[in-house]
Amino acid sequence: QVQLRESGPGLVKPSETLSLTCTVSGDSITNYDYYWGWIRQPPGKGLEWIGSLFYTGSSYYNPSLRSRVSMSVDTSKNQFSLTLTSLTAADTAVYFCARQIFRMIPGRGVVPTYFDSWGQGTLFSVSS
Amino acid sequence: DIQMTQSPSTLSASVGDRVTITCRASQSISTWLAWYQQKPGKAPNLLIHKASSLESAVPSRFRGSGSGTEFTLTISNLQPDDVGTYFCQHYNTYSLTFGGGTKVEIK
Numbered sequence: 558q559v560q561l562r563e564s565g566p567g568l569v570k571p572s573e574t575l576s577l578t579c580t581v582s583g584d585s586i587t588n589y590d591y592y593w594g595w596i597r598q599p600p601g602k603g604l605e606w607i608g609s610l611f612y613t614g615s616s617y618y619n620p621s622l623r624s625r626v627s628m629s630v631d632t633s634k635n636q637f638s639l640t641l642t643s644l645t646a647a648d649t650a651v652y653f654c655a656r657q658i659f660r661m662i663p664g665r666g667v668v669p670t671y672f673d674s675w676g677q678g679t680l681f682s683v684s685s
Numbered sequence: 686d687i688q689m690t691q692s693p694s695t696l697s698a699s700v701g702d703r704v705t706i707t708c709r710a711s712q713s714i715s716t717w718l719a720w721y722q723q724k725p726g727k728a729p730n731l732l733i734h735k736a737s738s739l740e741s742a743v744p745s746r747f748r749g750s751g752s753g754t755e756f757t758l759t760i761s762n763l764q765p766d767d768v769g770t771y772f773c774q775h776y777n778t779y780s781l782t783f784g785g786g787t788k789v790e791i792k
Binding site: 603604605606609617619620653655658660662665668669670671672673675676677678 | 686717719721727728729730731734740772774776778779780781782783784785786
């Protein structure tokens with residue numbers, strides 16, 4: 558049974574950078590069957606996909622966040638990470654990491670799909 | 686980007702009722718759609734993928750249907766444990782989007 562756990566600072570100042578880490582247990586992050594993703598949920602609101610990463614480094618990002626987002630993987634620690642720059646109050650949310658199934662698109666290769674296992678989420682606030 | 690619109694935003698029904706949640710895509714997504722249930726303070730839980738494929742351990746009273754641009758999630762014989770917010774998510778392209786959610790309450 559895979560388990561995912563998010564970790565990172567609970568509070569960051571506006572204009573600064575957020576770094577979050579997801580630690581995976583019960584599965585290897587180099588398992589070629591899966592992508593690994595980040596999703597966020599502002600308080601009382603809906604879900605927003607942030608981005609998805611394959612262990613090889615192949616990644617996809619939400620176009621609305623692409624200029625501020627990067628993701629990386631640390632196979633030695635079985636972790637993957639999210640970096641979000643130029644923070645504003647609108648980035649305040651619960652951040653979830655999750656495992657994703659992939660599918661093949663002809664001419665594109667493997668792409669992320671739905672999320673089959675989620676971390677519990679971590680609340681992150683942007684405030685001065 | 687493909688937009689996903691859910692309706693209603695909230696519904697209240699009695700135990701034992703059959704409830705239906707609709708999710709509409711702004712363009713055809715074939716059957717590349719998933720449904721999740723989220724209970725307060727918890728992470729979402731995957732119920733259905735590929736529009737109608739039920740995840741193991743999900744009760745059979747949950748049923749997904751649809752293709753193209755219109756999809757439904759039906760809960761037959763609503764139970765108190767079904768209270769929560771339900772989200773659809775498309776994966777037709779590699780830019781993923783969720784619906785706005787439908788909150789299900791018990792009368």
